[in-house]
Amino acid sequence: MSYIADLAPNRGAAIGGTVAPKQQAPAVPDDAPVLVFQGNDIVWACASCHGDHGAGAGLTPALAGLSEAYIAKQLHDFATGSRPNESMRYVASAMSAEEIGQVSAYYAALPHVAGPPVDLGGDAARGEALSRTGDWKKDIPACVTCHGQQGEGVGGHFPALAGQQPEYIFHQLVSWKGGHRHNSPQSLMDDIASRMSDQDMRDVAQYFGSLRPGSKGGNHDEQR
Incomplete structure (x- = not known):
């Protein structure tokens, strides 16, 4: 089974202003929660915005390697509105506690993937x-x-x-x-x-x- 890279081509813009670059669709890892690569009738796939390897792009954050507790907290905060973001509130509020735990654990276990150099005009x-x-x-x-x-x-x-x-x-x-x-x-x-x-x-x-x-x-x- 392969992830469809353009499952939600415009939703990354709503979350962070950019969509993670399209990559050749990898085989879905056996341990990947369904929501990460497939989504469901309510929630679109996490990978459609955060990338196949959780590396993010531009204003869309990398999730790979963040702590499980931190990812879970942010999802809870999005769901309750403690962290404002309409797109992520829609996603997180539709996730069960079990799904939040599964997705958080999955991304926390992924290795960091380096992105291309970005010049912000910073020193x-x-x-x-x-x-x-x-x-x-x-x-x-x-x-x-x-x-x-x-x-x-x-x-x-x-x-x-x-x-x-x-x-x-x-x-x-x-x-x-x-x-x-x-x-x-x-x-x-x-x-x-x-x-x-x-x-x-x-x-x-x-x-x-x-x-x-x-x-x-x-x-x-x-x-x-």
């Missing part, structure tokens, strides 16, 4: 410095304090940032700063993002987007 070297030491003149703490020394993520509240789509990271920071997203614990990200400049956000997104899970600080793609 990755400055982004690394900001992520590691913060900017105490602006009361901005180091990103790695919560997200892990290599951006690997911590628990269900602080997602992995290493290798995440840089456009997505930037867009989420803008959303927090603008008050459009507010589901971080104790409003931490709302507060931090409010003190970040546009360039700060671009630099941090450029840096984390250039990393590969398991890489060491400073090991990033110069184009990103």
Whole structure:
């Protein structure tokens, strides 16, 4: 059985502004939950927007390698409206607790797949410095304090940032700063993002987007 790559060609735009690039349809893994590649009468396939390997594209986030707890929390937040997004609210609210658990576990177990370099106009070297030491003149703490020394993520509240789509990271920071997203614990990200400049956000997104899970600080793609 093969995944039909153009099952929902326009829905990625509704979720994040882009659709994951079409790839040659792979055989559906035996352990893949039905919703990931096939969807159902109510919910379209996750892969139709997030890609066959969970790598995402542009404003559509990579899911592969995020923690199971984090993915599940975001789906619950979408379903309740705690994290606003009409398309994802439609999807998540139609999923059962069992389906949320299955999809979260599946993506958490997938290996990260590197995407093509993306230039946001950010300075990755400055982004690394900001992520590691913060900017105490602006009361901005180091990103790695919560997200892990290599951006690997911590628990269900602080997602992995290493290798995440840089456009997505930037867009989420803008959303927090603008008050459009507010589901971080104790409003931490709302507060931090409010003190970040546009360039700060671009630099941090450029840096984390250039990393590969398991890489060491400073090991990033110069184009990103």
